[in-house]
Amino acid sequence: MSNNTKALDIRQVPQGRLAMWTLIAGELIIFGGLIAVYLLNRIRYPEWGAEAVHTSTMFGAINTCVLLLSSFTIVLAHNEANKNNIKRAQLYMFLTIVGGLAFLCIKSIEYSREISEGLTFTSPAMVAKGEGVKSLFWSFYYIMTGLHALHVIAGMTTIFIIMMQIGKGKNIHRVELAGMYWHMVDLVWIFLFPLLYIAK
Amino acid sequence: MNIFPENATTYGQEIDNLFYLILTFVAIAFVISVVVLFYPMFRYSEKRNPKAQYITGEKKSHFKWVMYALIMLAMSDFIIMYAEHGTWEKIEEDVPTDGIRVGITGIQWNWVFNYAGKDGKVMTADDIVINEANSELHVPINTNIIMELRARDVVHDVFLPNARTKYDVIPGRTHVKWANFTKVGKYEVVCSQICGVLHSKMRNYIVVDTKEDYDKYMAALYAKQDSANAPKPAAPAIDTTAKADSTKAADKK
Amino acid sequence: MEHGHKQSFASKYLFSTDHKVIGIQYITVGLLMAVIGGFLAYVFRYNLAFPGKDIPLFGQLLPQQYNTFITNHGMIMVFWVGMPILLSGLGNLLIPTMVGTDDMAFPFLNMLSFWIFTLSAIVLIAAFFVPGGAFGGGWTMYPPLSAGGYMNTSPDLLTALFSGTSLMILAVALEFVAMLMGGINFLVTTINKRAKGMTPWRIPLIVWFLDIASVIFMFSCGPLVAGAFMLLLDNIVGTGFFDASRGGDPILWQHLFWFFGHPEVYVLLLPALGVLGEIIPVFSRKPLFAYKTIIYLALASAVLSVVVWAHHQFVSGIDPRMATFFSVGTIIISIPFAGIFLAFMATLWGGSIKFTVPMMFALGFVALFLVGGLTGLFLGSNAFDIYAHDSYFVVAHFHYTLFPDIFFGFFAAFYFWFPKYLGKELNVTLGKIHFWLTTIFFNSTFFLLFFNGLHGQHRRINDYSFFGNVAMEPYSTFEKVATISAICLILSQLVFVLNLFKTLSSGKKAAKNPWNAATLEWVTDTPPIHGNFETFPEVYRGPYEYSVPDAKDDFIPQNVAN
Incomplete structure (x- = not known):
């Protein structure tokens, strides 16, 4: 090993934060692409408005609140971590994970309601009736919310791992990074909610 | 060279x-x-x-x-x-509006040609469809040929090297392009967009006739259509596209 | 004891987090993939010249196999040769040493990136061995052909998942993940870990270009990732995102693909231009001409690169008026790149040019790319593109850009930096033979194909004797010339392999700074130790201080104070 003690540190932004911003930019472009494609199709097919009626605004709104609340708790966790209150930071992180779980539960209730109505990823009944265009709305609905749900799961896993790590006194600065990621997940939902639930 | x-x-x-x-x-x-x-x-x-x-x-x-x-x-x-x-x-x-309308539909792996028939519109019931393998499209010389390009299964590409024109055909879309031939002859219509296993064998011909020959050829075709006279609702060659179109129309309502 | 030794081998050469080892790993995998890509090229080129004949080392090539081979040749050469060698390989080797630091910002992420990349290569190759074979619908994967239209994939989810089409989409997605991880590392390393005094205008050109390429990659691949997800679902669960009968749109994929696909060209081009920017000043003994302006031009082209994608779709059903917009964009983007190349040429003027092997490859790159770039003018003008689109003119054009880019760029870098990073001197005579054989056979392979294309030869056909316009003389002779040259081109790479192994086994130890270059990687030991620098260098000047008037030597390394 070389003598690294003289390593020069000219960083202005902490390394992790810089990487996280880059990752978030990349993720937002993926969702941005998907949302742009959805919007183009939405303009092309006005009949999608009638399909959006089947999505439950109430459940969507509750989920929005749940996610916003969990974003709030992760901010609190970051705040406590800065003050080195590990136990309280862990508590708030745990609450964030609970929020994520609640979000996923509500989402799955929604999914099961829709699936029982025959509105699935491919909606074969609609296609058989020759209403393929309408079934495409549901394909978009599932791919967008599904991809978002995957990010929720990824975020929860990350927060859980970091929660364990800070319990051992390691990587306390990573609470902030997890928070940034969670805010991104939240932000994407803020876009999805009006697009899929409110605009009918 | x-x-x-x-x-x-x-x-x-x-x-x-x-x-x-x-x-x-x-x-x-x-x-x-x-x-x-x-x-x-x-x-x-x-x-x-x-x-x-x-x-x-x-x-x-x-x-x-x-x-x-x-x-x-x-x-x-x-x-x-x-x-x-x-x-x-x-x-x-600037696709001209006057001229002979023909339909060119890409299928795996050939081109299907439709003449507009008596109503002057392509993809209607009275079309004369040429879909036996390797039967050419006859067109008259010095006339605007307005080509409606469609695809039934995958993306193909109408390429007429001798006409210096080319256009992709995409399922669900109709592209209207044109050509005006100045020489009598038999010209290749090839597929320039990979379209599956036998893409290499996808080729058909456009035959440019003098006006008299063309009229003769068409008269024979019409006679054949009349004699068959079977009230075919829609020619088989246009089935899928027609259905897709009507689906869309129905959805719009 | 023995067990312990084995582990240290694995941690030193396989699961190393050292950026140099990872860079060499990337290049090695890239070269192995190039062997596969080259073999595919040999098989289908042979088939083109002698259709229906038995191919030595292979046998009969079926039409479906032909499609599979051309598709995978394109995929492999762009994503599994160009990307790992030029972007990840050179980036990993050079960035930390050139900015004067010990390693990447996230060494573990870097290792992970390499192994995900390797996995993606394995997935791609595995597709050849699943029932139905690999995907054969062109490397652009246009649906509906790629959405079940090719092999009519069964509705059974597992079979559909392990079909050639799905595996290719998965492989591309995995590769993107790997490259994104690498890109994050490049950016953070350059921004945060530079040596003291390494101000932005003292960063060597190639580091700038690698970072710009990473940014372009990150900002253009997002929509395609979303598109790949949709295409995969079309394949395995039967959604209709690209199915026209259900309201989907096949052209949507083309937009998503080319929105990424065209910037991808610049992702491949910029690192290779960076290589030129390092090599030409060293062997002209002259500062790089207009270093700052070159960087501004590259930034401008990075911005422009996202508004030119539809020139791949002039005849695919976009609005004809839109095509004019993209045609103008395409022609405008030629200007910054022409500026960069002119600056490289201007560097030569007034220099004292040494014709070493890396310099020969660098100059060969400029000369060949000139043909590739200028023929781009034909294709960029949308009216002529109506005729030339998807013809052999296009094939010849992009081989004249990508072959010099990927291979001449790589060979220049290889002959230039090999003595540094592997510590052995390469054989010069073999290097020069390699250069001349590659240049001659490359030209005789592809130049005649321009004429075939102009005579109406369209792409991706396994037997042109079927088509009247190209079955005639001299075009069928041109095909044969191209094939024989291509085989010679592949064989002449054996000179390179010979040189490589000869040097590795019995090469002379290289000096610390054999080329008298001024950038930081030449300051450290040869080969650089783990951690790169004994003491971290401090930077006092720009990277191209050659032939400074009144200086002692004809170059001043960046870490030398006055």
């Missing part, structure tokens, strides 16, 4: 001329660049010029030579753009 295959349309020559125009600019640019690249290799080799000069190129007086070259390039670019835009408009944007 001809650079291009035989030209058979009114606008084909314009494409060829465009090639020679661009070639002129490209050749000039090529010669200049080769001189600029190879002369210093000779003049400023280690042997002839053992001590290099210190030029950073950040000064305007140094960079101006690159600027001149870039301005020349930009100017030739825009001359080319200006020259070719008329051709582009003529071929792609």
Whole structure:
């Protein structure tokens, strides 16, 4: 090993934060692409408005609140971590994970309601009736919310791992990074909610 | 040796001329660049010029030579753009409205041709469909042929080398393109977009007839259609597309 | 004891987090993939010249196999040769040493990136061995052909998942993940870990270009990732995102693909241009001409690169008026790149040029790319593109850009930096033979194909004797010339392999700074130790201080104070 003690540190932004911003930019472009494609199709097919009626605004709104609340708790966790209150930071992180779980539960209730109505990823009944265009709305609905749900799961896993790590006194600065990621997940939902639930 | 295959349309020559125009600019640019690249290799080799000069190129007086070259390039670019835009408009944007309408539908792996029939519209019940393998499309000379391009299964690409035209055919879309043939002959219609296993064998012909021959040919076709006289609702060749179209129409309601 | 030794081998050469080892790993995998890509090229080129004949080392090539081979040749050469060698390989090797630091910002992420990349290569190759074979619908994967239209994939989810089409989409997605991880590392390393005094305008050009390429990659691949997800679902669960009968749109994929696909060209081009930017000043003994302006031009082209994608779709059903817009964009983007190349040429003027092997490859790159770039003018003008689109003119054009880019760029870098990073001197005679054989056979392979294209030869056909316009003389002879040259081109790479192994086994130890170059990687030991620098260098000047008047030597390394 070389003598690294003289390593020069000219960083202005902490390394992790810089990487996280880059990752978030990349993720937002993926969702941005998907949302742009959805919007183009939405303009092309006005009949999608009638399909959006089947999505439950109430459940969507509750989920929005749940996610916003969990974003709030992760901010609190970051705040406590800065003050080195590990136990309280862990508590708030745990609450964030609970929020994520609640979000996923509500989402799955929604999914099961829709699936029982025959509105699935491919909606074969609609296609058989020759209403393929309408079934495409549901394909978009599932791919967008599904991809978002995957990010929720990824975020929860990350927060859980970091929660364990800070319990051992390691990587306390990573609470902030997890928070940034969670805010991104939240932000994407803020876009999805009006697009899929409110605009009918 | 001809650079291009035989030209058979009114606008084909314009494409060829465009090639020679661009070639002129490209050749000039090529010669200049080769001189600029190879002369210093000779003049400023280690042997002839053992001590290099210190030029950073950040000064305007140094960079101006690159600027001149870039301005020349930009100017030739825009001359080319200006020259070719008329051709582009003529071929792609200003599709004539009068003429004979034909349908060309790509399937795996052949072209299916539809004549408009008596109503002058393609993809209607009275179309005369030519879908036996390798049966050609007959068109008259010196007439606008308005081609409605469709695909039934995957993306294909109508390429008429002798007409210097080409367009993708996409499932669910109809592209209207045109050609006006000036020479009697039999020309290939090939598929220029990979479309599956036998893409290599996808080829059919457009036969350009004199007006008399064409009329004779069509009269025979109509006679055959009348004698068959089976009230076929829609020709089999247009099934899927027709259904897709009507689905869309129904959805719009 | 023996067990312990084995582990240290694995941690030193396989699961190393050292950026140099990872860079060499990337290049090695890239070269192995190039062997596969080259073999595919040999098989289908042979078939083109002698259709229906038995191919030596292979046998009969079926039409479906032909499609599979051309598709995978394109995929492999762009994504599994160009990307790992030029972007990840050179980036990993050079960035930390050139900015004067010990390693990447996230060494573990870097290792992970390499192994995900390797996994993606394995997935791609595995597709050849699943029932139905690999995907054969062109590397652009246009649906509906790629959405079940090719092999009519069964509705059974597992079979559909392990079909050639799905595996290719998965492989591309995995590769993107790997490259994104690498890109994050490049950016953070350059921004945060530079040596003291390494101000932005003292960063070597190639580091700038690698970072710009990473940014372009990150900002253009997002929509395609979303698109790949949709295409995969079309394949395995039967959604209709690209199915016209259900309201989907096949052209949507083309937009998503080319929105990424065209910037991808610049992702491949910029690192290779960076290589030129390092090599030409060293062997002209002259500062890089207009270093700052070059960087501004590259930034401008990065911005422009996202508004030119539809020139791949002039005849695919976009609005004809839109095509004019993209045609103008395409022609405008030629200007910054022409500026960069002119600056490289201007660097030669007034220099004292040494014709070493890396310099020969660098100059060969410029000369060949000139042909590729200028023929781009024909295709960029949308009216002529109506005729030339999807013809052999296009094939010849992009081989004249990508072959010099990927291979001449790589070979220049290889002959230039090999003595540094592997510590052995390469054989010069073999290097020069390699250069001349590659240049001659490359030209004789592809130049005649321009004429075939102009005579109406369309792409991706396994037997042109079927088509009247190209079955005639001299075009069928041209095909044969191209094939024989291509085989010679592949064989002449054996000179390179010979040189490589000869040097590795019995090469002379290289000096610390054999080329008298001024950038930081030449300051450290040869080969650089783990951690790169004994003491971290401090930077006092720009990277191209050659032939400075009144200086002692004809170059001043970046870490030398006055």
